[in-house]
Amino acid sequence: xxxxxxxxxxxxxxxxxxxxxxxxxxxxxxxxxxxxxxxxxxxxxxxxxxxxxxxxxxxxxxxxxxxxxxxxxxxxxxxxxxxxxxxxxxxxxxxxxxxxxxxxxxxxxxxxxxxxxxxxxxxxxxxxxxxxxxxxxxxxxxxxxxxxxxxxxxxxxxxxxxxxxxxxxxxxxxxxxxxxxxxxxxxxxxxxxxxxxxxxxxxxxxxxxxxxxxxxxxxxxxxxxxxxxxxxxxxxxxxxxxxxxxxxxxxxxxxxxxxxxxxxxxxxxxxxxxxxxxxxxx
Amino acid sequence: xxxxxxxxxxxxxxxxxxxxxxxxxxxxxxxxxxxxxxxxxxxxxxxxxxxxxxxxxxxxxxxxxxxxxxxxxxxxxxxxxxxxxxxxxxxxxxxxxxxxxxxxxxxxxxxxxxxxxxxxxxxxxxxxxxxxxxxxxxxxxxxxxxxxxxxxxxxxxxxxxxxxxxxxxxxxxxxxxxxxxxxxxxxxxxxxxxxxxxxxxxxxxxxxxxxxxxxxxxxxxxxxxxxxxxxxxxxxxxxxxxxxxxxxxxxxxxxxxxxxxxxxxxxxxxxxxxxxxxxxxxxxxxxxxxxxxxxxxxxxxxxxxxxxxxxxxxxxxxxxxxxxxxxxxxxxxxxxxxxxxxxxxxxxxxxxxxxxxxxxxxxxxxxxxxxxxxxxxxxxxxxxxxxxxxxxxxxxxxxxxxxxxxxxxxxxxxxxxxxxxxxxxxxxxxxxxxxxxxxxxxxxxxxxxxxxxxxxxxxxxxxxxxxxxxxxxxxxxxxxxxxxxxxxxxxxxxxxxxxxxxxxxxxxxxxxxxxxxx
Numbered sequence: 001x002x003x004x005x006x007x008x009x010x011x012x013x014x015x016x017x018x019x020x021x022x023x024x025x026x027x028x029x030x031x032x033x034x035x036x037x038x039x040x041x042x043x044x045x046x047x048x049x050x051x052x053x054x055x056x057x058x059x060x061x062x063x064x065x066x067x068x069x070x071x072x073x074x075x076x077x078x079x080x081x082x083x084x085x086x087x088x089x090x091x092x093x094x095x096x097x098x099x100x101x102x103x104x105x106x107x108x109x110x111x112x113x114x115x116x117x118x119x120x121x122x123x124x125x126x127x128x129x130x131x132x133x134x135x136x137x138x139x140x141x142x143x144x145x146x147x148x149x150x151x152x153x154x155x156x157x158x159x160x161x162x163x164x165x166x167x168x169x170x171x172x173x174x175x176x177x178x179x180x181x182x183x184x185x186x187x188x189x190x191x192x193x194x195x196x197x198x199x200x201x202x203x204x205x206x207x208x209x210x211x212x213x214x215x216x217x218x219x220x221x222x223x224x225x226x227x228x229x230x231x232x233x234x235x236x237x238x239x240x241x242x243x244x245x246x247x248x249x250x251x252x253x254x255x256x257x258x259x260x261x262x263x264x265x266x267x268x269x270x271x272x273x274x275x276x277x278x279x280x281x282x
Numbered sequence: 283x284x285x286x287x288x289x290x291x292x293x294x295x296x297x298x299x300x301x302x303x304x305x306x307x308x309x310x311x312x313x314x315x316x317x318x319x320x321x322x323x324x325x326x327x328x329x330x331x332x333x334x335x336x337x338x339x340x341x342x343x344x345x346x347x348x349x350x351x352x353x354x355x356x357x358x359x360x361x362x363x364x365x366x367x368x369x370x371x372x373x374x375x376x377x378x379x380x381x382x383x384x385x386x387x388x389x390x391x392x393x394x395x396x397x398x399x400x401x402x403x404x405x406x407x408x409x410x411x412x413x414x415x416x417x418x419x420x421x422x423x424x425x426x427x428x429x430x431x432x433x434x435x436x437x438x439x440x441x442x443x444x445x446x447x448x449x450x451x452x453x454x455x456x457x458x459x460x461x462x463x464x465x466x467x468x469x470x471x472x473x474x475x476x477x478x479x480x481x482x483x484x485x486x487x488x489x490x491x492x493x494x495x496x497x498x499x500x501x502x503x504x505x506x507x508x509x510x511x512x513x514x515x516x517x518x519x520x521x522x523x524x525x526x527x528x529x530x531x532x533x534x535x536x537x538x539x540x541x542x543x544x545x546x547x548x549x550x551x552x553x554x555x556x557x558x559x560x561x562x563x564x565x566x567x568x569x570x571x572x573x574x575x576x577x578x579x580x581x582x583x584x585x586x587x588x589x590x591x592x593x594x595x596x597x598x599x600x601x602x603x604x605x606x607x608x609x610x611x612x613x614x615x616x617x618x619x620x621x622x623x624x625x626x627x628x629x630x631x632x633x634x635x636x637x638x639x640x641x642x643x644x645x646x647x648x649x650x651x652x653x654x655x656x657x658x659x660x661x662x663x664x665x666x667x668x669x670x671x672x673x674x675x676x677x678x679x680x681x682x683x684x685x686x687x688x689x690x691x692x693x694x695x696x697x698x699x700x701x702x703x704x705x706x707x708x709x710x711x712x713x714x715x716x717x718x719x720x721x722x723x724x725x726x727x728x729x730x731x732x733x734x735x736x737x738x739x740x741x742x743x744x745x746x747x748x749x750x751x752x753x754x755x756x757x758x759x760x761x762x763x764x765x766x767x768x769x770x771x772x773x774x775x776x777x778x779x780x781x782x783x784x785x786x787x788x789x790x791x792x793x794x795x796x797x798x799x800x
Binding site for chain 1: 597600601602627631632634635636639642644645653654656703
């Protein structure tokens, strides 16, 4: 796999560059934003987009561009952490289910059925009632939601690989089951997991927006795209731009990630093109 | 009068020619064989005739069917395919819709021609040697040979002028292969149908066809009447292919020792059957009370039709699967399969059938070849390196190839590497599961020669699993014939094949395709 062959997939190039653009903006907000996001000034509230405030200001006079940059960072961080949690727990579970059949497989499958049955919102409400709302709780809730998805993808991929002769050859060579999983199965399902990771990242960003919107995610003075929507909703009829800007940011990021995921799937493993992998997330 | 005329056909993908400048003319009523190894462009040529090439193919040249150019319009092409051309594919399981009864699938093919009705379906089924009761079966309820008959019935539905059969027998075992070939010949005779038969098997073509074209790398090597081309091949490549169909005996001096290396005692492997009442189902006995003995230095062959349990037996011997009852003794170590102690595993190894699936694509050859070396304790890195070099030298490949990855090798080279991996622990017993059946004919001989050379050099004991009687006759000291999990006949290959006793052995011998006339 070289870079030139990646460029043959226009979807991948477009999706990845749009994602990278937003990710860079988000990272930039760590060191610099046009205005501090906690900088409230009633005097300049509801400013229309112009040279001073590129995207205008909100009802508290905060700079919208700064808010979106910072909100994007929160969204990406929450989504990425949740993917790490999901893949970190789900992939080993799925591999374990694939190599140890019997009780282990049964437990993993029933656990993932159980986790599938509770949407992220329900888990988030549960966590919020136990320890209070916050971005880290959103990470945990979405992470738990991701675990069974990665477990299923890893198990499915590993089962397909494990019928191949080189796995039998490894057993003949006396490799233990965990060693076979690590050396032979994991590298061959890595592309599946990367693709699923991109898709779960976009779903995580959506879920974070949803959780913040109902008040269970990020709390002020920090901001996220979902929280901006929540702040702007009562003003939607008078100042629609305040809702449109963060809403459009979410839409563009999610679409970019999905296009990138599809492109990655085509580029990494052409045989998977027809399997409808994106539907696994449901 | 020619039915299909191909003129200067060139098919390329992304600028790389897969078929170049190919001209062929196939007369009405011909049975035309197209022979070539993998990558020779024989299947692409057939797809070009039916207008079914992939969209990214760049085609130039002309194809005329019954005097007229193939229509450019997809609809007209589909009508031509539906009414005048029938196709039979290699793998009948994937070519049939698993959710439709076979009767409905044949009827669907009939609908295109307007001859609907149960009588037409029944007529076609009788013609291909199936019974009326088979109409209500689903594809998975039929055997491989029966599925291929259904495919042929579908191809015949439109009473086509031309039937194209693309490797129709390579997924079938020997006995079924012969039956299907005879069926195709009979139908072509009866219907005065033209046949394009694509195959890598010279003997199948010689049995069935009257004209032949030999392709290599997308180019036409030789064409003409079968008898002439095969008895006096003009081109060196054709000569090589013809020579490869004859297996010279390969065993040297007798090298079988008195010592028993492996003993299999009353071994049975039962697989529980599925279904709702699974406790009521009798388990399937893949290996049923098998006892055998392998002497040191021997080359023992296990032959039998597909599904007879020979591969299950081999997997238990090398320790990939466990017996339900019975046991094996390898130089005094008793085991039932997977419980083979790691210390003994180094003395046993297996070469897989499919050289493409037997290497992890993400590992270098060094890593794959070195894997079995963990079975040998206390091997220092230098000795490890030496073993790898020794193994790759012994199979006649270059040491520099160790750093490469599996996709950089051809099928024959991969099988050599698989043999090298099997030998890296210096085993005494090597089980070879169809070692050459996935390889092109022209490299089979080389791999078999290599196996014999290694056996003589290293004093190896082989258990060869195969359905290829010619290969077995050339390689083995002793042959065991298996059917439905049991060993039904045993003997030295010469004696056994000269005077087969058991019904199955006789059937196998009869199904053997005749030698190409010299």
